[in-house]
Amino acid sequence: MANITESKKVAIKRTRAHGKHSRKGCGTCKIRRVKCDETRPICQRCMKFGVKCDGYLPDGPGQRHENRTQPTSGYLSTPLDAAIALLELPNTYSFDSEDESQYFSLFRDKTIFQIIPYFDQTPFRTLILQACDIPSIRHAVIAIGALDKTCMTVNDQRALCFDRHTINPNSHHQNAIKEYTKAIRIMKEEVASGQPSLRTTLLTCLMIVCFEYFHGNYRLADAQIHNGIALVDNWRRSFPYAHQHPLGFSSPAPDIVEDQLIQVFGQLEVQSLCFAGDPRTPAMHWQLRNEGTAIIRNMPECFDNIYDAKIYQALILRRLQHWQFCIGANYSPPISRDMDEEKEVWGATSCVDHSDLRQLSPESGSTVSDRAAQHRFHLEEFHHWKYCFDNFLRKNPEQKNTLATALLELCFMTTNLHLSTALAGDATIYDQFTEQFIQIVDHCEKTLVLLHKKSDQKVVFTFDSGTILPLYFTALSCRVPKIRRRAIGVLLAWPRREGVSDSLFAGRSAEWIVGIEEENMEDGYVPGWARVKYVGTSFSLLNRRAELVCNQPILTPNGKSTRERRQIITW
Template identity: 25%
Template structure:
């Protein structure tokens, strides 16, 4: 067994707390933007596709952590922090019985939600979960737990909590709240184990919240188990119109599709047949004539995430399918190309409308374009071993309808990297971020592992960007991904030197032959260890004989 890869961490920074506006609708107050105060709903909210929460003289924005009463200085949350400009919908009259509950809930509102939602608004995180916490005790306790856990994570330096963090009082409180949530779920279960439609929605919501807590703690295997249970439940769920729940079932489907997409992106190919079926979704319809609003961007996001999920599933299946199924593989491939083009022609017109809104939609549009770039690469330049089995998978590398130009891998990965860096803070010393949405991490991983050999400097920059930013995007741990990618590049250089007979490693980076490129990285967890993983690195030759080229044990 080789020594574990050394963990690299970033360094937190402090930023200035800025007060909210004191007039206007509740939504504009939270977003710290000027409200036109039009009644009953302000024009600014309506024009950007947001829900205007109306006007309430008694409304009070979330209290900055530095003003929490009765909290000793040494235990206060890091002071002076900039809040998200996205709308956050508050749960009304939630009963907070202890100081710990109040602090955790306020931190969840003021810090966690703005990160959990990703780069676009999320009805699930910004409104529905808070409303459900008011009505469902299990969800309330999960929110308390996630708020306390995120608070400890936020004060740290890494992309996940460590074993030494577990004695922290916030985490101990979080674990107690998690137990309360489980007890409430068991208590509410109907006799015989059957759950009503309302109770099923509560359990589905708790699956997402429990999975998020496991991801924060670095318990990847447990997080995947919660997700698997949730996907099975939602695929069996039949809506019961008579039972109302604050959580919309389509919001849950959207979250599950996004998380399923993340797992499929890191799941070893040989394990894909044992994974659950994709979450059932309605067909997403998008039109090129859409006006730019948060609502239209969310529709594009749902469309793209569903498509990317199908692309991952297709590529995994195709690796395991025999050549005799070429006709079926080709038919599925053409369908994915068609669906990709349908989404691509929608994004362009939305970009053209962006200047009229200033910077309002720049970051959401960048995140959507980044998703689009990743999908185009996966469809137009698949892995070499797949093209060897199904040559038609390279049919769209040259210019061919619907693509008007040949695929330029170098230019494409430069574009992916540039878009990724626009979504990262400008400084490498940043506060840790945890989100359930896919962001720049998977794109940087793709750049590090799949950019052409001639782009060695670009690949190393992608690795450094992952390592230097303590960022976790659901099941993607950015710093750990950076360490694994760094090992892959190192292995490629070692193998190239051996082939060329170069013993001196001071010659600089070499151009790696295609057959020595690491094209597959498989990570599996031992049965008895949740903070350790076996990482298998394979090039084309390794895959051909079915034996990994190198095995590295990673612990955190």
């Protein structure tokens, strides 16, 4: 096996055309980082691409706008930052009512910054706002803004409960449903009238995912994620150099579909793999696990900026998740089904069923020794990323206390602990990592404080995963009462949704599991035999109600046994 920490690496040359960038090009081409033909008053390249041309800045002193490969700020942008960075996006859209105009303005000035808060994502935000020229996307954006207004008006986290089966007195919520319905109708009409471009289809898909995430309908959101990923993957594989552009890392043709859009779907795949399972075979996962090997092997010793660090980390996480699927690991964490769907079973002590990891997997053909070697490889790969990231922080000390750095370090801590214990086959392995669990909770609190410092109002929904999974993992896996209760306390004290995860649901379900385990606690310690292994969940996030079921280990005169426990929780 090649050692990925070899000191000398040759950079992968990306096969894409780069023209000379003119400083006199239109604002849209500058943001998309493509060569502008400088046709006036409207750039022909923008017309052919199907986006609105922002026009040209006047010539004169101080009008130089340098391009950069990736954003470098780890701070949450503010509307003032956006006004400068987005080069004064046009605001000539036609609205049917004053409400529509206000919801759109709210999305543009606030919502879009809070749902993607951890990194300077100016190019992606610009992409979304420019796409509002498309009526279906514009109405979807208005609907998301109306949902955000609903939360602001009610000023209660139960504003995130949107029950479609009852009449909601909140007029903003009614408007959100109306605008979303209008967006879906227009989307269907666009498809019926002619095949929309891949870019438009992906943007439409993304807006549906965002609305359904915000609204709590994860089944529909997950279906859209899989549709989008399939479209991206099929398109990507049509290029002869597709191996240089693994899913979620980069676009093989950024003049057709931008890097930022491809990267967002890569992040969505990571979330979907964590929560909703995956229908692909172990053999397919094995192929996906190997995607990007050369790119990771040639990872720069020091990242150019923090966004590059994020993209490389996401690629490593995706490869790791596909490996866990192909060896038979059972991913089924809690948030994936409505109550009228089949029940899900997930490992209460871990996101992975440890017993599966010790068995042979005929489809992947790997043995226990093979898995041990693969396990070491993925650990080494992840630690090499940390080495490169530490080099970046030493070179850029101003980034050490940023929100983006806190999130990347939190992801590393949690994944490293999870991966380090993956082959143990015994949940008592976590008892050796008490200090690491403390660090995870500390880092989650730090991340949440940084997040809310950058926003005037509480952030109740973000598109990316952040602190919920690490806190939930700690509450279930660490058996030190004080630490696991502290993790639960943070989940409940900061109500929010992060992608597919809900902090209140995670906190309430963890409370129940902890209570069951501690019924058999001895001198402040939960013995190995008393630890709950599986928990079944069936729930409706729209109604904020769930049924939990588990088999509690017990001791009887005849030896060890189990008894079924059930609980209805609401939040």
